[in-house]
Amino acid sequence: MPPRRKSRQRERIYELISASMEHPTAQRLFETLKKEMPSASLGNVYRNINILVEEGRVQCRMFGDGVEHYDAITGSHYHFICERCRTVTDFTMPLQEEITAKARTMTGNTITGHTIQFFGICDACVKKTNKGRKQ
Amino acid sequence: MPPRRKSRQRERIYELISASMEHPTAQRLFETLKKEMPSASLGNVYRNINILVEEGRVQCRMFGDGVEHYDAITGSHYHFICERCRTVTDFTMPLQEEITAKARTMTGNTITGHTIQFFGICDACVKKTNKGRKQ
DNA sequence: TTACTTGCAAAGATTTTGCATCTGT
């Protein structure tokens, strides 16, 4: 890993990832960034994201739509995926340590941790459904 | 969804997905299939996988390596991902219903289910490590 | 015969890379 110079673009990308509740894709980050730095390029967004991942400041996750989503590392948390609009949001629930423990005792394997995704319909989509429904 | 004719290739793909403990990618399925049906094409493997998914016989999952893995639907189960070799295997552990319940009471959201991935080092990789280590 | 299936090649989509230029230190 080469020494890193300070890069305004990279820091801004980190801020954008931290700030968003949804977990942005490279494409979405690029669109946002482009408004503030019109010369920004998608290729370099990818490059910077990968550096952030390498530095352990950002995590890369797949949520089933075939595109990578990025997530600032702020301690463990789970995710909620809306089955209708595919939006991914943080799900604030204390880390279920006992699940890892349970898994560990069930197998001889070396288990270091777990992730959970919850599925359902988000509030926004629930509202949309109700609006369209005859009462 | 058009009516489906019986297709030997599609059924064979389903068998291959069901039979493997690891969760194969399209590329891997294609390689295996090619040995028995040399004329098989990758494009058609994708087409058949997508039909199996559409029919609800197979599930498509991403495990963080940027490629889709396929999984025969045999009831709920979790997954174990080796952080060293990235192999994904089924993790047989009873479905933790209480987690969904807990999540449901913690938020007003409509929650229908969850998936869990466990991370760690698989037995094969542990062995490899120990071999290389001075005792 | 009809219309689903297949192989092939081309097109799409997402991510990575090479190279010349720019910039922080």
Place this chain on the structure above:
DNA sequence: ACAGATGCAAAATCTTTGCAAGTAA
């Protein structure tokens, strides 16, 4: 001035599609 950062375009990957030929029913 040096070495990392950037923009651009090309390449690499993975997945989907159009089309003509094959095949189950």
